[in-house]
Amino acid sequence: MDAKKSLKECHPQKYYLTFLFRVIYYLGMGDCWYEKTERSRTHKILYGIWAFIYNSYLILNTINQVTANFRSDLTVKEKNDMIQFTFAHPCFCVKYMILIFQKERVRNLFKRMMEGNRSIYSSIDLDKESVRKAIIYSICLAVITLWTLLFALMDGIFTYISEGIPIRTEVVLYPTRHNSGFFVNILRFLVELHWWCIITNMLVADCLCVSTLIFSGYKFKIVTMYFNNLRKKTRNKIGTKSRLALRDDFEKDFKLGIQLHEEALWCAGYVQYAIGNLYSVQVFETITLLVMCLVKLVTNERNLTFLIAVLTYICCLFAMTLAYFSAAGDVTYHASTVSTSMFHCGWEFVAGSKSLRTMAVVAIQRSQVPVYMTAFGVMLLSYSNFISVIRSSYSFFAVMY
Template sequence: MDASENLKTNHPQKYFLKLICRSLYYIGMGDYWYEKTERTKVHKKMYIVYAVIINGYLLLSTLNQLLAHFRTDLTLKEKNDLIQFSLAHPSLCAKFICLFLQKDRLKVLFEKLIEGDSYTFRSLDVEKVSVKKAIRYFVALSTGTYAAVLFSTIDGFLSSKRDGTPFQTEVSLIPTGSQLGPFWSFIRCLHVLHWWCIVTNMLLVDAISFTSLIFLGYKFRLACMYFEQLRVKTKDNCKSKSDKDCMEEYEKGLITGIKLHQDALWCARTVQSSLGIIYGVQIIETTSILVMCMIKLVATRGSFTFLLANFFYIACLLTLNGVYMIAAGDITFEASPLSTEIFHSGWDLLKSRRRFRTLIVLAIACSQKPVYMTAFGVITLSHENFISVLRSSYSFFAVTY
């Protein structure tokens, strides 16, 4: 068994997160992995040039779309598409920039999230379940995203054949419909490629964000499991060991459990501070673009492929917003029983309980404070607010249209 397969089998969380970080590196987003990789100076310089070209291409294409508002020859469909893309693509670029600016902090976070408790207490089953959950979310999001892009591309091709206009999937300042020839056809191909590239970047950036939330939720579950096992261990020790040995082992176990909880809280604060802006951008993006998609469906009479493209586009937005909200809500859910587990950790089985009373009271008081992930420090990410965001989008659509 090679190193990769061994890592996948024995440390699935590390394998999955490393795979996402490596994919981000390959698409020019930088290195987010905490383990140092030996690279030559030539490789580093070539990668900088490659990253500048790729990201410059994405930014310039997005700027080209924003400048298309100065055009006066746009059809109604093109105007609706332009408003939608003018909201979506700058939001994606904002998420890319926010993630890149937090690169160093994320390396520290990932190391703590993955390696922090591996030598103290870990459960391979819990890790496998968390990775399966992250994979399900990623597959669902990828399916909706690429289906939306695919059907939008097909609809653009059919529209160009039907109307006798140049094929395009994005509305841009350059080229216009009257600019024809091989060079302008090449520029239009770059615009088609831009859409596929930017959604691929979006998938990986969102994947590393919601995977952090998922792994954090299971980190709190791991702490609860530890205190459950501490009670079982203390109960067995009381039957086979002296009172002094039982108290010493329980004290060590209790301190270890408190450290596990404190590590989980540190990861929660770091996830919030480093990725919280991305959550906020996502909620704003979802709310605004959902409204635009509903207006397009009502105001534009399109073909079957147009309806399919918008259906998958809306499904993609709902999935993306749901992934963030549900993963963050699970953190609150997984952390909520921790105070009860600490209280039932086995201190009541010992004869001399007074020496643990202060420590347990402080640990319970600390664990009773709910753990919430928020967007911009205002909107709580939860299962309930997921529905609230959808209602707000529809209410805004009903008022404006």
């Protein structure tokens, strides 16, 4: 308990990520954390069985939904739901499968992000601020996702009351409404449970990705703080040290600042390399599912429960996409502030060394290069492009109808 409390106080980001990766482990996605945990051979065998069964269950149920396209006895509402799930749930699977297949990259990323140059300079206050922001994002995503699931279930109950269709939130190849029996009811329960399980896995993957973007942005914020403090530190030393000693101290501190900046740049680049595919999946998911939701609003018979269910689904898509674009936009913004703080770090107080001036010019020029997160390698994740994605979805729908 004392060790956990100490970790929470001295390294809040690591404490938060340890909890998040523990949840990922329990959800069958493997141990993606960079610190090895001693586990017995029996534990490893049982976990392997659990992970195989759980992931097989998620994937087989997803296949069961996709193959529902071959059914010919579906109502109009079921057809629209089926098309939506055909696009949505494979995307959900891809999100958490990326973490499984990129496990080594994820480990390398967080090992350097959490340890890296922390011994050189860190800020507990900024760490706590970043964790609070990550928790707020995660809670908002969890609440609106849970809200969406509940209203989807209510819509299924209303459909059962009005049309006699067994309560369902997913349209599958088997069982159909005509099948009955104890075994069939068990399968129906597993199908309904699948909806909650796959969303939970997707939600955890989204929270990890958004949190990583937030922590990457705060890497640059720490660099900005370092150079701001370097100016104050240099100014306070004036008059207490000789000009030569002051210059040597400044040059040493400035090199450490450059090292911090390079570390932040590496983290931002490796985040894109390790989990950047999640951004592309999210953009594709948002565009396609928004179009499907708009189609459902046009073609389905509308009632209050149905409208609320669809609108909460749309709000959920908005929230998830906004979380990605907002967190990625913060990375770009915080990276852009480094050049200004670097220019005002106090080099003019010790000017005179040609090597120092050259080093400062090169460092400032490098810090002025924009840092962007991208989807599909071309779409910049920024505040303005979030609106562009929403507009693209509506434009595609307008062309279709």
